[in-house]
Amino acid sequence: MFIKKEHTYFLKVVSISFLFLSLIAFFLLWIVSGGIEKINPELPFYIFLFFIALFFLFTIIFISSLFIKYNIKYNKKQVILLNFARLILIKFLYPLAFFITSIFRINREKMQNSFIEINNFLLFSTVKRVTHERMLILLPHCLQLHKCKAKITEDIHNCLSCGKCNIKDLTMLGDKKNIYIAVATGGTIARAVLEEKRPKIVIAVACERDLSSGILDSFPLPVFGLPNMRPNGPCRDTLVDVNVLTELIEKIVV
Numbered sequence: 707m708f709i710k711k712e713h714t715y716f717l718k719v720v721s722i723s724f725l726f727l728s729l730i731a732f733f734l735l736w737i738v739s740g741g742i743e744k745i746n747p748e749l750p751f752y753i754f755l756f757f758i759a760l761f762f763l764f765t766i767i768f769i770s771s772l773f774i775k776y777n778i779k780y781n782k783k784q785v786i787l788l789n790f791a792r793l794i795l796i797k798f799l800y801p802l803a804f805f806i807t808s809i810f811r812i813n814r815e816k817m818q819n820s821f822i823e824i825n826n827f828l829l830f831s832t833v834k835r836v837t838h839e840r841m842l843i844l845l846p847h848c849l850q851l852h853k854c855k856a857k858i859t860e861d862i863h864n865c866l867s868c869g870k871c872n873i874k875d876l877t878m879l880g881d882k883k884n885i886y887i888a889v890a891t892g893g894t895i896a897r898a899v900l901e902e903k904r905p906k907i908v909i910a911v912a913c914e915r916d917l918s919s920g921i922l923d924s925f926p927l928p929v930f931g932l933p934n935m936r937p938n939g940p941c942r943d944t945l946v947d948v949n950v951l952t953e954l955i956e957k958i959v960v
């Protein structure tokens with residue numbers, strides 16, 4: 707069995723969520739029944755709770771089972787199942803994990819990093835490879851050196867190529883591979899770019915928080931996430947590993 711180390715944190719948080727909700731469900735049963743000995747299992751309410759619990763269990767087992775067959779070509783039916791897994795991951799498990807990190811002070815950033823890894827894994831297994839022109843790279847504005855006055859949000863080619871931040875290398879990468887690169891200052895701009903360019907696949911670079919919300923907002927559009935590095939703190943002179951980004955592009959394009 708192969709489970710990537712980066713995936714396990716999210717699965718741990720989901721397991722805690724499941725345990726927590728099961729306890730809440732049990733507690734509710736206790737309250738409405740006036741004691742454990744009076745619980746009537748025939749009531750639809752209990753059946754409903756049972757199915758909810760079963761659904762949780764199924765989801766966890768299902769998501770976990772995805773990691774048994776890693777890095778193989780899936781057939782059509784398996785792709786449908788994996789797309790279903792991504793739907794559950796994004797619409798159901800992530801909001802649940804997010805909620806639990808608020809209650810138990812679990813490391814949310816680590817959970818989001820793990821969520822992004824799982825999202826990428828599911829996409830690698832399901833999306834069809836595209837040509838460079840159908841791909842779009844979304845970058846955060848904080849990659850630009852904060853003192854730089856070049857208006858790269860209008861057009862990344864306004865970069866003066868001084869090389870003091872990653873934008874120079876990223877511009878060259880986009881030109882070399884013929885991929886459109888947009889620099890977004892926020893979610894609204896990012897959405898507008900996606901609306902205008904209508905890419906088939908997106909690679910987004912940002913912090914874990916923005917990537918997670920971007921993946922959620924853009925669903926079902928395939929968005930691969932690549933977390934940035936923040937040696938100067940959040941939102942200031944951030945970095946991205948251009949080699950990792952190049953490798954990611956190569957894995958996705960035909």
Ligand code: SF4
Nearest residue numbers: 854865866868869871
């Ligand atoms: S490489 Fe230089 S000119 Fe280009 S965005 Fe960065 S700091 Fe500005």
